[in-house]
Amino acid sequence: MERIPILKMGPFLLVTIQIDLYDRLALNLEEDLVKMVEKTASKGVLIDISALSIVDSFMGRILGNIASMSRLLDAQTVVVGMQPAVAITLVELGLPLNGVYTALNMEKGMYLLKSMMDFNGTQQEDGDHSFD
Amino acid sequence: MEPSKKMEIIPLTRGTMMVFKDQDVVPFRNEVKEYAERIKMGLVNQTKLITAASEMVRNMLKYANGGLTIIEIVSRGPQSGVRVTFKDEGPGIADIPQAMQDGFSTGKSLGLGLPGTKRLVNEFDIKSIPGTGTTITIIKWANG
Numbered sequence: 028m029e030r031i032p033i034l035k036m037g038p039f040l041l042v043t044i045q046i047d048l049y050d051r052l053a054l055n056l057e058e059d060l061v062k063m064v065e066k067t068a069s070k071g072v073l074i075d076i077s078a079l080s081i082v083d084s085f086m087g088r089i090l091g092n093i094a095s096m097s098r099l100l101d102a103q104t105v106v107v108g109m110q111p112a113v114a115i116t117l118v119e120l121g122l123p124l125n126g127v128y129t130a131l132n133m134e135k136g137m138y139l140l141k142s143m144m145d146f147n148g149t150q151q152e153d154g155d156h157s158f159d
Numbered sequence: 160m161e162p163s164k165k166m167e168i169i170p171l172t173r174g175t176m177m178v179f180k181d182q183d184v185v186p187f188r189n190e191v192k193e194y195a196e197r198i199k200m201g202l203v204n205q206t207k208l209i210t211a212a213s214e215m216v217r218n219m220l221k222y223a224n225g226g227l228t229i230i231e232i233v234s235r236g237p238q239s240g241v242r243v244t245f246k247d248e249g250p251g252i253a254d255i256p257q258a259m260q261d262g263f264s265t266g267k268s269l270g271l272g273l274p275g276t277k278r279l280v281n282e283f284d285i286k287s288i289p290g291t292g293t294t295i296t297i298i299k300w301a302n303g
Contacts, residue, residue: 047188050181081188081206083213084272112206120210120275121261 031056033063039071039140040064040102041133045078053089061096069102071140075133077108087122094127103128103143107136166236168298172197173232178216179225187228188213191243194230198239200301208241208299211279215245215295218272223249223293233298240281240300251289259285 029052034041040063042056060072072093076082082090094104105128117123130136172194178187191212195205219226226247233242252258261274277283282298 047185049185080192081209081213083210083217084275085213085217110206112203115203116206116210116279119207119278120214121278122275 030059033059035063035067035069038069038144039073039137040067040069041073041075043075043078047079047081048086050085053086057089057093057096060093061100064097064100064102070144071102072097072104073133073136073140074104074106075108075136076106076113077110077132079113080110082109082113082117084120084122087117087124090127091124103140105130105136105139107131107133168233168235168242170242171232171234171239174230176228176230177225178219178228181220183225184213184216184220187216191230191241194232194241195299195301198232198241198301200241200299204299204301204303207279208243208297211276211297211299212243214272214276215243215297219245219247219249219293223247226292235300238300238303240298240303242296242298245295246292247294248292251291251293252285252287253289255285255287 031042031044031048031052040060042060048056063069064072074090074093076090079086090106097104106124107130109129128139130139174190174194176183176187176190178184188209191209192205195208200208216228226245226249229244229246231242231244233240259273259277273285276297280297280299281303282296284296285293287293
């Protein structure tokens with residue numbers, strides 16, 4: 028079965044979504060990622076969605092789920108590379124992805140995760156973060 | 160004079176596609192994108208249109224196990240746009256005003272399907288007969 032690859036890099040997991048996901052693939056990714064967080068005791072998950080031209084409510088929900096589930100397993104999730112048109116559309120649709128950390132690109136996302144780890148478990152509870 | 164309000168909407172190109180399973184959503188979205196690109200719709204409007212179409216097709220899959228979609232390039236006076244129609248033979252919607260309220264949903268989604276979609280497009284029309292089916296039509300103008 029087709030799957031989205033998950034790369035381990037130090038204490039973080041990296042996922043780059045390169046194709047438009049159909050539902051089954053997105054659900055598999057959600058499950059694989061959460062299992063992988065537990066197995067590797069990762070502290071952070073970085074999801075690059077720069078290649079996604081569309082994020083609808085289904086995909087938005089998957090991203091939110093991944094963030095909430097990972098948080099329960101002591102890992103933070105940062106979504107990086109969202110296209111401006113996607114951001115505009117998500118807010119108008121009424122799905123601002125509250126509770127999901129975001130960063131402009133992979134590098135800044137990594138920086139955000141590292142800074143959250145340095146706080147050693149005293150991260151802020153909620154809200155979006157972007158370093159620019 | 161307000162020409163665009165009164166002018167007739169004329170369909171130019173037309174394509175149909177049946178959507179019955181999750182895997183049909185991505186090819187359907189690509190088809191909508193192709194039509195939007197053909198009339199040189201801007202990226203933000205394209206994204207809004209495709210997202211709106213995606214929401215509607217998901218609703219159709221969830222509540223009616225799929226149905227027929229019609230994608231058209233339409234013109235009204237000097238404007239051109241993309242019209243997408245979703246026809247299903249599902250249970251129908253008994254109370255449309257209620258379904259159009261933010262936060263209302265009978266399914267297990269977040270309930271931003273219909274009102275959220277309406278905000279993304281220029282024209283939104285819904286007709287439904289309980290027990291017979293629902294037809295939803297959306298239009299996004301190229302520079303709307």
